[in-house]
Amino acid sequence: MTALLLAALLVRMLGFGSSNTADGGLAPANSQQLAPDGPPQAQTLAMAGGLSLDVPVTQGRITAIVYHATGTPDAIPLQPVGKQRNEGFLARIGDSLFGDGGRGGPSYYVDSGGSGPDTGSVDVGAPAGTGVYSPVDGVVVSVQPYVLNGLQRGSIVQIRPDAAPAVIVTVGNLSRNLAVDVGLPVKASQTKLGTIVDLSKLLDQTIGHYTSDAGNHTSIQISPAPGASPLL
Secondary structure (H helix, E strand, C coil), X not given: CCHHHHHHHHHHHHCCCCXXXXXXXXXXXXXXXXXXXXXXXXXXEEEECCEEEECCCCHHHCCCEEEECCCCCCCCCCEECCCXXXXXXXXXXXXXXXXXXXXXXXXXXXXXXXXXXXXCEEEEECCCXXXXXXXXXXXXXXXXXXXXXXXXXXEEEEEEECCCCCEEEEEEEECCCCCCCCCXXXXXXXXXXXXXXXXXXXXXXXXXXXXXXXXXXXXXXXXXXXXXXXXX
């Protein structure tokens, strides 16, 4: 490789993957430019052992996808599927020289703040009111209120996935959907769990550091089912 070609490669790498923007295939924050709401196309978001999580909102409305630590010891780390937009400099050079191994899936960021595994939870950003669909096939085992500052601000839905009954998939930042209750069978990318609630005036949302809006989102986390030892 000539010195000129190497220099050009380094310049391109230095300008790639900044965590300060949400461009590169992600939807703009202006809702007038977003795709119509509805079920997402079936697409793998992340893995946890043999369990696959599907993208929970329609792809045209996604503003950013951010993995981060939860600070809870029982969170099972997720394995993102796709291209990390803020990966390290050496990893970016390796991808340019040798390819990224054919990784599919949506692009994402990893936020290194907080305690615990950096992929303990994933936030999928979209405007408030966007529909959120189940990321797995399974059965709803819990519907809980999300309480903030002493008031209910939304709901949390927990699902026991058919493919991994020893774990619980928790989907948060949802409006209350009266059609979703304990015992309801759900299908990945098909069953609507609720819509994204607006927490922009109540929280400094981590995902907002990677988007051009306040960072409203739904969150997904996996943890062991009570009394079970997960064998993913």
